Amino acid sequence: MNAIAPWGGFGLGLRRDHYHDFLSGNVAVDFVEVISENFMVDGGRPLRVLEQVRAKLPVILHGVSMSIGSAHGLDREHLTKLKTLADRIEPLWVSDHLCWTRTSAHNSHDLLPLPLTRGALGVVCDNIDRAQEFLGRAMLFENPSSYLTFPEDEMPEWEFLAEMSLRTGCYLLLDVNNIHVSACNHGFEAADYLAGIPADRVRQVHLAGHTPGEIVIDTHDAPVCDAVWDLYAKAMSMLGDVAVMIERDDAIPPLPELLTELARARISTSAALGTEKAA
């Protein structure tokens, strides 16, 4: 499987509210990320918009429906449509989540948590092997946010991810907000998570907002909070060149607000790397 070389840059999710901004002008981002499934369609305006944006900027395809942790294997139709889109768009890379979304009978359309067991790891690795083989490219997988753990868990999530990447050659998309959310919900130390991640396998970082509460919920509907910015700075001091993006999927503000947040990510990255060099 072809390696994905480290690539540094700062980007945003391409959402419908901002299509006009991206089509009519030059938005100061290095790349955009799109939800793959929104463009795995037969034709019409969405594909035309994506192709026009792609002519200006690198694009990352980020999926939500591969269900890489499904005990029932992968959906051939989904994979076929994803390959068609990837071949058409020539993205920087294709990513999805460490989760499952369906059984053979039903689809939840949600990113559901996996038991962190040796058995589940074997299923995930087999599925990743098949997906990468079918697509003809290495993929990235994102650490999920989760709201429950299973009694049968045998390892922490960071060990699961590290082993998964080692066995399949896949890369990692590190969602810093998801680490924070899961750390709050399950009571582990976010620093332990970061320390357990193989930094050289990370190619992308997500930043997003969440809803605090007794259970913290990953809602992507608010600015990145200070605790996540702090964790981001720690993460960036460990990582090499990575693509960093702000994810906003609900209560989407005007583009300048997101660009201001992205500017903070640029500054925080420079500061983190400067601190690392000084040390």
Added chain:
Amino acid sequence: MSALALRQQEFLACLLDDATPLPAGWDTRRVAGMAVYRNAYRTRLIDALRETFERTARLVGEDAFRRAAAHHLITNPPTGWTIDLTGERFAETCAELFAHDPDVAEVAWLEWAMHRAFTATDAEPLIVSRFAAATAGFSPAQWEALRLRLIPGTAVRAIAHDLAKLWEVLGASSFPPQVERLPRPGYALLWREGERPVFMLIPEQNGRALAGLLSGGTFGEMCAALAETIGPAKAAASAGTMLLGWLELGLVQATETE
């Protein structure tokens, strides 16, 4: 079945149905976690339905729409990989739940057809002169066997209400909408014009003819059906007029003969 498959089957059963007992021994923390997933499942899918069926929701009101959407998710739980298909058969759900207000199912059908046409395969319509050139030397047998391939996303439905007026009113904020019955039964015809799904109301005879073609019927079968309704003398002229109208609307993609 593997331990993981069993766990996933059990988890999804809990997600789909609040009445399904949670696994034995789960503590309150896990119960609270499952409640988050249950809520997210319903909210996401109901939101997806509301986004697709915006006008249907306005027509019936928020509470009734939520109940209909929740009922639909129970009777038609999603099976496919794309959330875009959650609205499949929602018009039928509306026909069942709002049986005394058949306009609701008509609006829901129209919104679903628009949703599907929006991302249908791109195709260039056949212009009149090219159609004329393609069929110039046709024998009567070839006209009989002719099939018209319509632009992807094209759909027709028999209706009893003035959907054109209702659509406009539901797009604005003047409520409650006045639902007007058509003076005689008609059809709604929907297709995609460039990137934009559009629709118009057409006479019953025209709608029946298009429905026949969409279900794979030949031009000959269409003419025979017309002849039964309006007589053989008028049928040929009427078929020609309708065909020209469809070509001018940009509905025909290609001609096919056996």
